[in-house]
Amino acid sequence: MTQQMVQQMKKQYRILIGDDGSFFPSRCAQAFRDAGEWVVTRRQDSQALLSTVRCEHPDVLIMIQRDSDMQPLLKRIRQIAQLEVFILFCSDQHYLMNTLSQAGCICCSMPDCADSLVSLVQRKCGWRRSRQLEREPENLTQLITELLYSCGIATHLRGFYYLRDAITLMMERHSCGSTMQEIYGIIAPQYHVTPLCVERAIRHAISHAWQHMDENPSRGIIPIRFSGRRMSNAEFITFAADSLKVRTDVQEKPSHLTVS
Incomplete structure (x- = not known):
């Protein structure tokens, strides 16, 4: 798979906004979402921002300068x-602006x-890209969709979309040692649900695929039954990611990918 195709898989950029308690951060978050970006807001203090940077791997951090x-x-x-890192100033503080620059x-x-x-932000970061992704025969989303269909997991199941995002994240974050809880935490805000809801779905x-596997035992790239039992979430997602990596020849590396 070419680097260009890998870039096309990146549907969004990850933006972290520090919330100082004013109205502007929430308005910014909505504006970025309207522009198609992935956004999370966190209380603007060291602990909250550092924790989110570690877990969410944002491409951009936006903060409002305070005292x-x-x-x-x-x-x-x-x-x-x-x-x-973008820092917004409410007043002229040339010396501090110069220092931070x-x-x-x-x-x-x-x-x-x-x-x-x-x-x-988009201009400074050089994001001059079309929002309309070209239709590629080896598009990652298409491959994952076909894989899930082959296992009997269709779009009427809420977990279909969560699984598709989780497999995508696992493919590109596997070398970073991401845990399932971290992946659930990344997916949940995109659907306005809790990580527990993502896990259960x-x-x-x-489970649905496992219960119906005997209807067509030849279907599916992934063996839903694993050592005589149903695969766990982590086993299924890891197996799917590894299977697709072989097919797409995606290089394992830290990713800034996000799910929609």
Whole structure:
């Protein structure tokens, strides 16, 4: 699979917004979602932001400058992740803006509207890409869909969509040692549900396929029965990801992929 095809699989970019308690962060989050990006907001304090950077692997962090010293937090973030950091200033603080710019941040005054920030972030990050993905015969989503259909897991099952996203994440995050709980936590906000809901729906979909496997024992690339029992969520998702990696020759590497 070519690098271009891998890039086409990246349907969204991951954006983390620090919530300082004002109305602007929530408006920004909605504007980015309307633009098709994956967004999560977290309370703007060191612990919450660092934890989210570790778990969610965002491409962009947006914060509103407050009285607290941001430099220690930025230093710790740079130690664990490579991402673009945007800092919005409510007032002119040229010395601090210059200091943070030298540290690799993109500093700017608070924009008049959230849409302006979306344009700024996309322009600065060089995201000049079409939202209409070309239809590729080896499109990853298509391959996963066909695999799930072959196992008897159809779109009328809520777990179908969660499984499709989980397999995609596992394919590109496997070398990072992502746990199932982390994957559930990434998927849940996209559907406005809890991680527990994602886990249960996936288990139900796999159970459905297992209960009906005798209707057509020749179907399916994945053996739903594993050592005489139904596969667990982790076993099914890992097996599916490994099977598809062989077919698509995707290189294992840390990913900034997100699920929709």
